[in-house]
Amino acid sequence: MNQGTWVVFELPGFANAASGKEQASLDALRSANETSRFQSSDALWVKLVVADPPVMPIRPLGIQASVTVSREELGG
Known part of the structure; x- marks a missing residue:
């Protein structure tokens, strides 16, 4: 992928990501x-x-880009 390109995923049932900046809205x-x-x-x-x-x-x-997600809250 070229620098600056992006993709959005909707992950139903998942609760947390280990990285990435938290945003207040979609x-x-x-x-x-x-x-x-x-x-x-x-x-x-x-x-x-x-x-x-x-x-x-x-x-x-x-x-080139990755994030780890889980179904548990932090500390779970």
Whole structure:
């Protein structure tokens, strides 16, 4: 993926993300320029943003953006 590109995931039943900036609303998540998360009443929304340009040569297993999610609250 090119630097600055992004994808948003809706993860029903998930409660927490180990990283990403917490956003106050879904609109704020959509507007975010960095990897972020928003917790709605029934789902975790995660926006992954590619922060760095791809390293050449591009390898299939090269990770450009990631976040770890769980179904438990922090401390659970």
